[in-house]
Every structure is written in C-alpha cells, then in structure tokens.
Amino acid sequence: MKKLVALLLGVLLSIQAVSAEHYLELRSNANAYVDSDRNSDVAARLKYKGGSEPQLLKLVTLASENGYYRVEIPGSSSKIGWVYKSFVRGYDNAGRQPASSARAPAGSVTSYGTCKEVFVGGKAPVAPDEVTPLCEEEDGVVFFASGYSKRDNHGYWSAYRLDEEKIAEMTENPRDRPKMQFRQNPKLNDGQYVQPRHVSYTGTDWDRGHLAPNGAMAWDEDAQKRSFSISNIAPQKPGMNRNIWRCFEQSIREWAADSGNTYVVVGTSHGDNFQRTRSQWGENQCPIALSRHGLPHEACTDGNRRDGAQH
C-alpha cells in the first residue's frame, strides 16, 4: 500500500512538473532571435503595446543563455525565439509581480544586490564620502545603481551598463522623455531622513541634473521613470548640463553602440569649499550641496537645516 501511495505521489508530482507553465511579460519592443545571439536572424519582432493587460511570452526553457530567454512566439505555438532579458519581466500565474521598489522595506537597503551587474567586475565604485547604496531594478531587470549622500542631499554617483541590445532598442524605437517630476525614493524613507523634493530645486538657478540619464534608460519605460528619482540627481549649472554634459552623454551612447558592454559611473566631486543652494526650503528641508566638478553636489540627516547652510 505504501508503495502504491508513493507511486501515485510520484506520478502526481511529475504531472505537475510537466504541466507547470512559466511566462515572461514583455515590457519593451524586442526582437526574438533564432539563436541566443543578437547577430542571428530575427524570428519575430515583438511589439510592446503598453496598457494594463500583460503581454505574456511562454517560456520554453527556464534557464537563460547569454542573457536570452527561449520563448514561444505569440500566435504561433510552434515558433520559438530568443528574447533579451532586459525587455521582459518574470510573471507568475497569480498576477504581475510587484515592483521591487514596492517590495523593499523602507530604509532597509544595505547593498547593491542584483545591481552588481552594472559594475565592472561586479565591484561598486568607492566614493570619497559615505553613501547609501541604492539598487534600481524591477523583478531582476537592473536599471542602475546609485550611491546617495544623506549629508549632501543628492545622488553622489550613479552607475549603469549599456549593451548593444539596449542601444539597438533605443535607436530603433526611440522613446520620448516622460513628462513627470522627480520623485522621492521610497528606499530612503527611514522615518528620520528628509529627502529633497522636486520643488527643492525650484528657483535655485540649478538644474536637476540626472546622474544616470533618462536618455540611457530609454530602452525601458520603467527604467526611464525610475531615473526621475530624487536620488539620481544632483544640481548642475544649466549652461553645463544642457550643453557639454548633454553632448557628452550622447557620446557615451554612441561609444556603447558597438562596445559589447559599456559601464558608466557618473559622480560628483565638490572638494573642500562647496556652496549650498539658495532656495525656498520648506519645513524639514536641508539645502543641497553644490560640487565644483563632474556634477554638482547637498544633505540632511535629521530633517533639520545644517549649520552654515545658505537660504
């Protein structure tokens, strides 16, 4: 009898294993290639429609190969293609998985986690001052990492990785800049620290300068939106931000077009003598420090204005 029960259990388990279906959700336009290589023939061009209904791709095999997943082409159960990891998200049958930013407990970030993939050799840059590590990703798809300075109240640095797949997507299907304001980062909420807001820069004569630029995140709608995080900006002189810096960011994307993987770290450096912004700081707001090089640099630790700050 015991043998029979064990046999039945074994049969049931095997039926479940065979019948379990796994899906990915398409989140960008993507080519499905014949092989797990962007130089192979295109089996199908998958168009991202947006909207609330998820566009599902059935996984043929669970494991990825060279960063590509093997999926069934929608509308054709016999046609198979390989889709790059950055353009899809995991999907379970219970519904869409929540964004990791929603899952992460506030103030709990202590390491870069999956964001290590944006660093050369998996090693995060070391900044001259203390930073709070932030990983901006969704369901394992990494957008960028940041080191945020609570002393200076802005992103100290951000790092991102471009690859040929992302560049191809941005070139073939250019996305507009989202019409949105910069948002506070929920991962910095620890009950004490008060983040700057979009309006903290208003009337300061300083731009809200992206560290990881919107233009380098335009391979994914969510990545673009996440780049509009208050932790990913630092004050920049408009004449610098909109000219030499804009042009330099464009050059980086051009370099990345045929460079395999391109790793970028954009940081701020303010030396010993740095100014603080003059702005209409509200209650519990601290002024943002301005750096002299790279990108500008400001900070709050306890919601009170720091000594010596200009207002």
Next chain:
Amino acid sequence: MVYRTKPAPMAIGVMVPNTEGNLDIRKYMMTVAELEKKSGYQFRLPESVAEQKPDLNKWPYRIVKKELLGKLPSIDVQCPRVVH
C-alpha cells in the same frame, strides 16, 4: 568613468567643472587613474586599463559649438562630432 569591453577593454575618465562656458570636452578627458587622483573615487579597474591613456580615435567626441539654453537644437547641430 566609462569602461568598454570591445574591441578590447578600455576606459576613460572625464571631469567637467560644474560651471558654464565649457565647450571642448577634450580638455577634461584623462586616464581613469588620473580621475581617481583628482576626484578621490576608486573605480577598481584593472591597473593596466586605468592607466591607459585614452586614444581619442577610439573615443570619438562632440564639441559644443555655442552654449545654449532654452529649447535646444538637435545634438548634431548643437555639438557635431569631431572627425579626426
């Protein structure tokens, strides 16, 4: 700091003053080792790459023709590529 894996690992450091009136990016390009010294950052690259002097032929760049604000023209108008 920008690091590229192809055609061979190479990296460049760039440090631009946060001031207006800077048009020529070449003035601010350097080795990553130099950037680390100037900025206090450590990028933790292999030494051979960090100390590699950037060959500008491999890092084609754009120079700003004239500093502009307001509605910006296309990149190619504002800062055309410099061809060696």
